[in-house]
Amino acid sequence: MTAVPDRAQPRPDAPLTQALAADLDAADFRSEPLRSLWGEEADDALGRGLQEPVLRALHSRDDALATLGRLWVLGMPQPQDAVERALPKAGVAGVVTLGLARVEGATVHPQALIRPQSFVDADGVGEWWIASDLDEAALGAALPADHVLGVGGASRTLAELIIPVPVERALDLGTGCGIQALLVSRHAARVVATDISARALAYAELNAQLNGVHDIEFRLGSLFEPVAGETFDLIVSNPPFVITPRATDVPEYEYRDGGLVGDALVEEFLRHAPAHLAPGGIAQLLGNWESRADAPGLDRVRSWVGDDLDAWVIQREELTPLGYAELWIRDGGTLPRDAEFTSLLSAWLDDFAEREVTAVGFGYILLRRPVTGATVLRRFETVSQPVSNLGRALGAGLAAHDALATGIPDRLVVAQDVTEARHHMPGEDDPSVIELRQGGGFGRTIGVDSALAGFVGACDGELTVGQIVAALADLFDVPLAALWADIEPRIRQLVLDGLLLPAAE
Ligand SMILES: C[S@@+](CC[C@H](N)C(=O)[O-])C[C@H]1O[C@@H](n2cnc3c(N)ncnc32)[C@H](O)[C@@H]1O
Numbered sequence: 001m002t003a004v005p006d007r008a009q010p011r012p013d014a015p016l017t018q019a020l021a022a023d024l025d026a027a028d029f030r031s032e033p034l035r036s037l038w039g040e041e042a043d044d045a046l047g048r049g050l051q052e053p054v055l056r057a058l059h060s061r062d063d064a065l066a067t068l069g070r071l072w073v074l075g076m077p078q079p080q081d082a083v084e085r086a087l088p089k090a091g092v093a094g095v096v097t098l099g100l101a102r103v104e105g106a107t108v109h110p111q112a113l114i115r116p117q118s119f120v121d122a123d124g125v126g127e128w129w130i131a132s133d134l135d136e137a138a139l140g141a142a143l144p145a146d147h148v149l150g151v152g153g154a155s156r157t158l159a160e161l162i163i164p165v166p167v168e169r170a171l172d173l174g175t176g177c178g179i180q181a182l183l184v185s186r187h188a189a190r191v192v193a194t195d196i197s198a199r200a201l202a203y204a205e206l207n208a209q210l211n212g213v214h215d216i217e218f219r220l221g222s223l224f225e226p227v228a229g230e231t232f233d234l235i236v237s238n239p240p241f242v243i244t245p246r247a248t249d250v251p252e253y254e255y256r257d258g259g260l261v262g263d264a265l266v267e268e269f270l271r272h273a274p275a276h277l278a279p280g281g282i283a284q285l286l287g288n289w290e291s292r293a294d295a296p297g298l299d300r301v302r303s304w305v306g307d308d309l310d311a312w313v314i315q316r317e318e319l320t321p322l323g324y325a326e327l328w329i330r331d332g333g334t335l336p337r338d339a340e341f342t343s344l345l346s347a348w349l350d351d352f353a354e355r356e357v358t359a360v361g362f363g364y365i366l367l368r369r370p371v372t373g374a375t376v377l378r379r380f381e382t383v384s385q386p387v388s389n390l391g392r393a394l395g396a397g398l399a400a401h402d403a404l405a406t407g408i409p410d411r412l413v414v415a416q417d418v419t420e421a422r423h424h425m426p427g428e429d430d431p432s433v434i435e436l437r438q439g440g441g442f443g444r445t446i447g448v449d450s451a452l453a454g455f456v457g458a459c460d461g462e463l464t465v466g467q468i469v470a471a472l473a474d475l476f477d478v479p480l481a482a483l484w485a486d487i488e489p490r491i492r493q494l495v496l497d498g499l500l501l502p503a504a505e
Contacts, residue, residue, distance in 0.1 A: 182213055410464050
């Protein structure tokens with residue numbers, strides 16, 4: 001493998017990053033202008049790791065946007081005079097001081113990528129510039145172990161999960177380039193961002209400066225060490241959860257591997273997070289968990305969470321040990337044609353075999369410290385259908401759980417995104433299957449019988465729940481008590497899942 005040349009350390013410096021931000025702004029260095037500059041097809045190809053279409057589109061252009069695009073989006077050296085022109089305020093000397101570039105002869109070599117990242121949250125649409133380490137394409141080599149990752153698929157997944165409510169104190173554990181800390185800073189009065197990597201923290205601080213965000217405190221250390229004795233209203237983490245064999249010759253990437261055996265890092269996180277949650281405080285993280293011969297993955301996660309906490313764990317996918325090993329060996333840049341692929345695969349499979357791992361689950365974990373006396377929510381489920389706006393749906397689910405503690409609301413209405421599908425056997429009048437379908441959030445499909453379908457259909461916010469059930473008991477000619485015993489838990493579930501909502505007073 002090619003050795004990675006000595007890399008500069010990012011060096012945050014507020015006045016210089018401000019000057020750089022002014023230059024990026026003046027060049028219109030943002031997602032849409034860049035996408036229009038090289039075209040949609042080239043932009044999509046870049047997302048798949050293909051640089052050539054972008055390079056062709058930029059051929060012969062040396063304006064500021066094209067120069068900065070090649071330098072920091074692609075990570076390609078550029079002529080110094082063109083970079084000087086593109087950075088009238090920060091100058092080449094400025095970005096060298098920031099550790100974002102170095103000069104060799106009359107050429108500026110990028111030392112980092114800077115990519116515009118758009119985001120959408122409750123306050124609207126925005127965009128940040130996010131600096132991170134050069135990727136494999138720019139390095140022309142495998143990633144070093146202390147690589148600082150930019151915004152990836154997992155970062156976006158976590159960002160979409162975060163419940164968008166204002167909080168006083170938030171913690172982003174394992175902040176990396178700082179993306180989650182920036183996001184939560186939009187609705188938290190104070191944010192602490194931690195990482196075991198000084199290099200990552202330097203990027204995170206530089207990114208906060210670059211985007212004019214000043215209320216984040218950066219602390220170095222492992223897991224909860226840097227926040228000993230402190231509590232938070234929100235803890236978010238995209239931790240280094242990738243299960244990695246602890247064998248020699250297996251690369252230990254700081255950005256994805258917490259250095260423990262199997263899924264112990266996720267267990268460790270879940271065992272320690274509760275002590276750092278204020279009453280009502282929520283922790284949200286991504287994780288992997290192993291299913292072992294004697295214990296399904298979700299049961300193992302359940303055993304890591306104290307009974308006094310709300311827990312909502314959503315398994316999104318499950319891979320076989322082989323599928324998992326292949327995924328992460330490829331992610332590290334090693335392909336089946338490379339000499340070390342087979343030995344890495346053996347190391348992963350031996351490691352899994354040692355613990356009798358049958359599958360590896362991936363998903364989302366939410367913990368909440370209930371306010372005193374509340375009933376505890378315990379939900380461990382597999383959700384494989386497409387989902388959207390999960391942050392909002394999770395928030396609504398917690399609110400529904402809290403509301404149900406005092407009983408089913410008197411009057412209910414059907415949520416606007418719910419439709420009903422009826423399936424009939426050919427020639428039959430009565431449906432053999434009735435389904436309620438949720439259009440947004442979890443996108444759940446729930447099979448109901450005619451009594452429950454009749455109940456939901458009558459939830460107009462005018463009739464009370466009691467009136468509707470009494471009318472149904474008459475209609476189906478069944479004892480009211482029996483119908484209520486049968487239907488009540490299913491109505492609760494529909495409220496918890498957000499298909500039925502309390503009617504406005
Ligand atoms: C997958 S990256 C997540 C980065 C970023 N938060 C995001 O969502 O894109 C995991 C981060 O955890 C950090 N990390 C690794 N081990 C850690 C530990 N024991 N304690 C705290 N952070 C750790 C890594 O340096 C890396 O920045």
